[in-house]
Amino acid sequence: MGDAPAVGRSCLPIEAPASYPHGPDGVELVRTHLSLVALAGRFVYKVQKPVDLGFADFSTLAKREHACREEVRLNHRLCADTYVGVVPIHRDADGALTFAETDEAPVAFAVKMRRLAEEGFLDDRIDAGDAGEDELERVARRLADCYRRQASTPEIAAWGRPEKLRVNTDENFDQTEAHAAPQPSGRGAGHSTPHGDDPQAARSDVLPRPAFDALRYYTDRFLDERAALLHRRCAEGRILEGHGDLRLEHVHLSSSAEADGEGVCIYDCVAFNERLRALDVANDAAFLAMDLDFHGAPGLALFFARRLAALLDDPELLALIDFYKTYRAYVRAKVDLLQSQNEDLPDEKRAEQRDRARRHVQQALRYATAGSGPAVIAVMGRPATGKTTQAQTLAELLGADYAASDRTRKELAGVSLRERPDDAAREALYTPGMTERTYAALCDRALDATRAKRPVVLDATFGKQHHRDRLRETLREQGGEDGIPHCFVELTASDDAIKARLADREGTRSLSDARREDFEMLAADYEAPTALEDARHVTVSTDDGDATAPDATTTAVLKRLVRHL
Numbered sequence: 001m002g003d004a005p006a007v008g009r010s011c012l013p014i015e016a017p018a019s020y021p022h023g024p025d026g027v028e029l030v031r032t033h034l035s036l037v038a039l040a041g042r043f044v045y046k047v048q049k050p051v052d053l054g055f056a057d058f059s060t061l062a063k064r065e066h067a068c069r070e071e072v073r074l075n076h077r078l079c080a081d082t083y084v085g086v087v088p089i090h091r092d093a094d095g096a097l098t099f100a101e102t103d104e105a106p107v108a109f110a111v112k113m114r115r116l117a118e119e120g121f122l123d124d125r126i127d128a129g130d131a132g133e134d135e136l137e138r139v140a141r142r143l144a145d146c147y148r149r150q151a152s153t154p155e156i157a158a159w160g161r162p163e164k165l166r167v168n169t170d171e172n173f174d175q176t177e178a179h180a181a182p183q184p185s186g187r188g189a190g191h192s193t194p195h196g197d198d199p200q201a202a203r204s205d206v207l208p209r210p211a212f213d214a215l216r217y218y219t220d221r222f223l224d225e226r227a228a229l230l231h232r233r234c235a236e237g238r239i240l241e242g243h244g245d246l247r248l249e250h251v252h253l254s255s256s257a258e259a260d261g262e263g264v265c266i267y268d269c270v271a272f273n274e275r276l277r278a279l280d281v282a283n284d285a286a287f288l289a290m291d292l293d294f295h296g297a298p299g300l301a302l303f304f305a306r307r308l309a310a311l312l313d314d315p316e317l318l319a320l321i322d323f324y325k326t327y328r329a330y331v332r333a334k335v336d337l338l339q340s341q342n343e344d345l346p347d348e349k350r351a352e353q354r355d356r357a358r359r360h361v362q363q364a365l366r367y368a369t370a371g372s373g374p375a376v377i378a379v380m381g382r383p384a385t386g387k388t389t390q391a392q393t394l395a396e397l398l399g400a401d402y403a404a405s406d407r408t409r410k411e412l413a414g415v416s417l418r419e420r421p422d423d424a425a426r427e428a429l430y431t432p433g434m435t436e437r438t439y440a441a442l443c444d445r446a447l448d449a450t451r452a453k454r455p456v457v458l459d460a461t462f463g464k465q466h467h468r469d470r471l472r473e474t475l476r477e478q479g480g481e482d483g484i485p486h487c488f489v490e491l492t493a494s495d496d497a498i499k500a501r502l503a504d505r506e507g508t509r510s511l512s513d514a515r516r517e518d519f520e521m522l523a524a525d526y527e528a529p530t531a532l533e534d535a536r537h538v539t540v541s542t543d544d545g546d547a548t549a550p551d552a553t554t555t556a557v558l559k560r561l562v563r564h565l
Contacts, residue, residue, distance in 0.1 A: 238280055
């Protein structure tokens with residue numbers, strides 16, 4: 001084999017059960033971008049690949065040995081019983097790799113671990129509905145105990161400063177910008193999408209350019225505006241050597257009374273780079289909270305964050321959690337995206353990684369614009385200002401629910417969604433009574449989404465003050481003291497632009513029935529939202545929506561939502 005790089009190039013020797021001293025019945029290999037993991041009976045062996053990725057340098061045997069020893073040392077904090085130690089890998093007399101002792105110098109090193117019971121991994125238990133607040137309470141207590149036993153140092157605390165955080169966030173954006181794709185063409189303001197009525201049927205690329213730009217804008221803005229808070233956290237000792245990769249799959253729960261840490265083992269921390277594990281405890285916790293959200297358990301994510309904040313007497317953790325969840329979701333999107341480029345993976349696996357990356361981008365954007373909880377975004381404005389285009393695009397980008405007044409009205413009336421009704425049917429469709437039913441139904445759709453702890457985008461004119469008031473009152477009643485977060489996004493356009501877009505609809509099949517001859521009536525009927533306070537109302541012009549890249553309006557809307565929701 002010569003040197004250990006051969007371990008990275010060909011793993012066949014350590015797949016042989018005879019290579020292992022305890023004689024497992026079989027060996028299963030798992031490959032990651034940094035390591036090779038051998039599942040060998042009751043033990044697991046992890047070998048670092050001979051790579052240098054910048055943030056992780058395993059390019060020499062000495063560096064790989066050091067990384068193994070650091071991994072055991074650091075993981076003993078939260079999973080001592082599992083990490084047995086570092087073992088050398090030798091060549092036997094026939095040149096085969098073996099874990100048996102020989103007189104020859106080691107050619108590689110492995111971290112040896114006891115294999116954890118398959119039924120205890122928290123990601124599987126969450127997916128199966130077999131874990132709840134009791135389990136997350138145990139995890140929070142285990143982490144809090146680990147954090148409390150540490151004392152920050154000036155060197156560690158420095159990693160929590162805004163300029164240090166920006167190194168990490170800039171690295172993420174720089175490494176992914178080449179993947180930021182423009183939206184499909186033909187989606188300018190005032191025109192329906194070519195993908196039908198269901199916004200989820202239209203899948204933009206994994207990282208649409210408006211999402212990338214909005215996330216970078218949010219991140220830079222937060223680091224600038226909350227710099228004082230971040231510096232104070234450094235001074236107060238909130239920056240510690242944490243786990244750094246606190247995902248559900250790295251948490252194992254055991255019912256055994258003799259198990260380490262009262263049955264909570266949190267393993268596989270970031271041992272190879274101090275920059276990625278020296279962090280604010282809010283940053284560490286955010287990874288697990290984000291992953292709980294990703295696995296469909298937002299209630300448990302909120303419970304975990306609140307309990308950890310209480311155990312650490314750290315209420316400011318909750319003020320930072322959405323920022324760090326945004327960061328963590330984007331980190332996972334980056335990793336998934338890069339793994340999807342690996343041509344050694346089967347096409348099915350690569351497609352799965354792309355889908356995970358897309359979902360993580362949606363997740364990051366939701367945190368940045370709407371926070372962790374439910375939120376309502378009402379895209380409003382006069383007809384032909386681009387409401388449907390932008391509302392559907394927002395729903396796609398955020399992974400949010402979507403409800404449109406045009407569809408709701410026609411479904412309530414039992415008429416065709418695409419055929420423009422004749423004059424008699426149209427008159428019945430737009431009576432004051434039918435309009436009230438339509439907006440009441442939109443309020444119900446908003447409540448359904450928020451009760452499920454999901455964001456929702458509403459697509460309607462909201463041209464009457466009492467319709468806006470009804471939605472706001474409904475959200476106040478259901479959302480506690482401050483109400484459910486919401487924002488009205490008003491799209492505007494000049495009269496000439498609206499007339500031209502209405503004229504373009506002639507002869508087309510569209511959910512909207514508004515046409516050029518309706519302009520004067522519709523304009524007179526629209527009540528400008530002057531009573532909405534600035535915190536709940538943003539305005540974006542779509543006059544240039546067709547003249548420039550279609551991303552421009554979407555990016556403008558997202559940036560304004562960053563500041564308001």
